[in-house]
Amino acid sequence: MEFVSPEGLRLDGRRPMEMRQIRAEIGAVAKADGSAVFEMGNTKVIAAVYGPREVQNRTQQINDQALVRCEYSMANFSTGDRMRKPKGDRRSTEISLVIRQTMEACILTHLMPRSQIDIFVQVLQADGGTRSACINAATLALADAGIPMRDLVTSCSSGYLNSTPLLDLNYVEDSAGGPDVTVGFLPKLDKVTLLQMDSKLPIDIFENVMQLAIEGCKAIANYIREIMLENTKQLEYRRGI
Amino acid sequence: MREIELSLNQTQKIRLKRALEKLESFSSKANSNSNASVSISDSIPVNLEDGVLKGHGTLDLNGELVATLCGVVERVNKLVYVRALRARYKPEVGDIVVGRVSEVAQKRWRLDIHYSQDAVLMLSSMNLPDGIQAYQVRESLYPLGCSLVGGGLCRPNHPGRIPTKNSLDYLIHDSGGWGHVSKVYSLGIGPKGLALVRFHVIKSRRRTALDELNMRSIFEENDVICAEVRGIQHDGLHLQARSQKYGKLERGQLLTVPPYLVRRRKQHFHHLEQYGVDLILGCNGFIWVGEHVEAKDDMVEDQVSKPEQQKFNKNSISLEDQEQTYTPIETRQNICRIANAVRVLSILGFNITIEVIMDTMNLSSSLNLDIHEMLGSEFCVLVAEGEAERRSLTKRKG
Numbered sequence: 001m002e003f004v005s006p007e008g009l010r011l012d013g014r015r016p017m018e019m020r021q022i023r024a025e026i027g028a029v030a031k032a033d034g035s036a037v038f039e040m041g042n043t044k045v046i047a048a049v050y051g052p053r054e055v056q057n058r059t060q061q062i063n064d065q066a067l068v069r070c071e072y073s074m075a076n077f078s079t080g081d082r083m084r085k086p087k088g089d090r091r092s093t094e095i096s097l098v099i100r101q102t103m104e105a106c107i108l109t110h111l112m113p114r115s116q117i118d119i120f121v122q123v124l125q126a127d128g129g130t131r132s133a134c135i136n137a138a139t140l141a142l143a144d145a146g147i148p149m150r151d152l153v154t155s156c157s158s159g160y161l162n163s164t165p166l167l168d169l170n171y172v173e174d175s176a177g178g179p180d181v182t183v184g185f186l187p188k189l190d191k192v193t194l195l196q197m198d199s200k201l202p203i204d205i206f207e208n209v210m211q212l213a214i215e216g217c218k219a220i221a222n223y224i225r226e227i228m229l230e231n232t233k234q235l236e237y238r239r240g241i
Numbered sequence: 242m243r244e245i246e247l248s249l250n251q252t253q254k255i256r257l258k259r260a261l262e263k264l265e266s267f268s269s270k271a272n273s274n275s276n277a278s279v280s281i282s283d284s285i286p287v288n289l290e291d292g293v294l295k296g297h298g299t300l301d302l303n304g305e306l307v308a309t310l311c312g313v314v315e316r317v318n319k320l321v322y323v324r325a326l327r328a329r330y331k332p333e334v335g336d337i338v339v340g341r342v343s344e345v346a347q348k349r350w351r352l353d354i355h356y357s358q359d360a361v362l363m364l365s366s367m368n369l370p371d372g373i374q375a376y377q378v379r380e381s382l383y384p385l386g387c388s389l390v391g392g393g394l395c396r397p398n399h400p401g402r403i404p405t406k407n408s409l410d411y412l413i414h415d416s417g418g419w420g421h422v423s424k425v426y427s428l429g430i431g432p433k434g435l436a437l438v439r440f441h442v443i444k445s446r447r448r449t450a451l452d453e454l455n456m457r458s459i460f461e462e463n464d465v466i467c468a469e470v471r472g473i474q475h476d477g478l479h480l481q482a483r484s485q486k487y488g489k490l491e492r493g494q495l496l497t498v499p500p501y502l503v504r505r506r507k508q509h510f511h512h513l514e515q516y517g518v519d520l521i522l523g524c525n526g527f528i529w530v531g532e533h534v535e536a537k538d539d540m541v542e543d544q545v546s547k548p549e550q551q552k553f554n555k556n557s558i559s560l561e562d563q564e565q566t567y568t569p570i571e572t573r574q575n576i577c578r579i580a581n582a583v584r585v586l587s588i589l590g591f592n593i594t595i596e597v598i599m600d601t602m603n604l605s606s607s608l609n610l611d612i613h614e615m616l617g618s619e620f621c622v623l624v625a626e627g628e629a630e631r632r633s634l635t636k637r638k639g
Binding site for chain 2: 144
């Protein structure tokens with residue numbers, strides 16, 4: 001199948017190095033401590049953060065740091081064919097783990113000992129790159145909850161189809177079976193916290209593809225930072241002196 | 242950007258937008274350089290040569306000061322810290338908080354106060370109704386500006402605090418000595434320019450196993466309680482309730498607002514006489530609106546000198562209690578009106594103070610609005626416009 005036309009356009013009309021349109025909104029869940037909605041094109045994800053709060057299961061309490069938990073789920077209506085998925089299937093357990101590890105790496109957990117932070121992410125519309133979108137939404141929600149973090153963590157995916165590196169794969173490109181690299185990145189520290197790849201790539205091409213994903217992460221980080229700053233300013237001036 | 246969750250029509254949208262823009266212009270004029278907003282991983286401009294103390298919400302990254310929170314940069318002398326908005330409550334000693342009992346454990350209650358852990362209220366840091374064994378009235382001279390610690394010790398490390406009746410909160414401490422200071426009266430200036438102070442010292446009865454068994458008769462799970470933050474001990478945050486004004490809250494509503502909207506002030510207990518309502522603005526963002534309860538004066542004389550009378554009263558108490566559980570409809574309406582005023586302010590994200598609450602309430606009654614209409618979009622827009630007007634007035638004065 002042809003994923004990049006001779007004119008250099010992808011199936012949805014983007015250039016190979018072009019990202020889908022992103023949109024973020026803070027404060028979607030009223031009762032949560034922090035919440036956010038994140039959209040990348042047609043992929044839409046909602047995240048809610050509760051905590052730091054008292055540990056629910058005393059045996060899990062850690063005395064010198066916070067316990068971070070994460071739950072990923074997909075709404076039944078998120079995909080093209082409506083399917084009733086059992087909760088806790090292998091795919092969502094794996095993604096929950098990935099998100100938890102990524103977020104735990106940047107939260108300053110030692111500042112909140114003997115407490116627990118719960119992150120709930122749900123996919124409302126799935127069009128490829130849900131993993132990345134979930135991480136971005138979780139970052140925003142954590143920032144909204146006022147949880148101290150080392151750095152923003154943002155995520156973006158890239159792939160390699162028709163011998164072209166492609167940024168931010170959508171569902172059709174994702175299911176083509178080519179290599180799909182998801183990167184989680186700390187822009188200020190210039191460090192990678194998450195790297196996943198399906199299928200295989202030669203090392204020199206892999207470096208290009210990964211670099212492309214990192215550039216995507218940086219672009220998302222800039223956008224997220226703007227959103228957060230705007231939100232902080234709003235809250236501050238509304239409250240007044 | 243956080244949107245205000247209301248269903249507004251077009252004109253209301255524009256009016257709200259205009260009011261908020263007005264508010265924005267005031268705050269940006271007032272503190273254009275001192276209060277800079279930052280988001281996570283933004284670097285904070287500091288002069289490292291001057292020596293900087295990094296406070297909460299900051300991190301040293303290769304010699305650069307970086308924010309770890311979204312918030313406002315505050316500078317106090319050399320200290321630089323980031324004040325987070327919309328975070329959970331951070332307790333400070335002496336804060337008045339409202340909480341809900343989540344668990345009755347050994348010799349303690351665990352309270353949910355919107356902190357990262359449950360707070361602990363020990364049985365021993367409560368004044369039990371019959372727990373007072375003896376008390377003394379003492380008089381002494383203290384230098385002006387000192388503060389008193391239980392047992393009549395004088396500690397001169399809090400300048401600017403003249404012991405007066407108002408500093409009662411501050412004076413109640415665990416003494417480890419004879420007892421706890423309960424009431425303080427300033428009698429004026431004595432010889433040598435020292436302040437003459439009279440205070441009561443209460444010696445409490447030792448808590449027995451029986452008291453422990455009866456803990457549920459004092460507070461049960463899900464009871465709402467008002468207390469004061471005592472400090473952080475090794476096993477968590479401790480509260481105390483050593484006065485009659487603290488304790489169980491009944492016949493009213495508990496509201497939760499983001500804690501950053503409640504400022505620490507001298508007075509957190511408000512008795513609104515014209516409405517017969519008590520309002521407690523807890524520093525942790527839990528706000529209590531309830532029927533006014535006459536604080537049973539814990540004047541110890543009554544309990545010690547009139548034991549017979551108390552016994553005599555016991556039979557009539559049940560009748561009295563029955564009468565007390567009834568709240569008149571007007572009071573109920575007032576409670577709801579005040580509660581809705583707080584809700585509107587919290588939706589709009591405005592500072593919650595007694596003055597603003599009263600203004601909002603008066604606005605609603607002057608417009609002859611029903612209580613339920615206060616949560617409608619029209620009233621929210623009116624409150625936003627009123628707030629813009631109010632701030633512009635204070636600006637002109639200042």
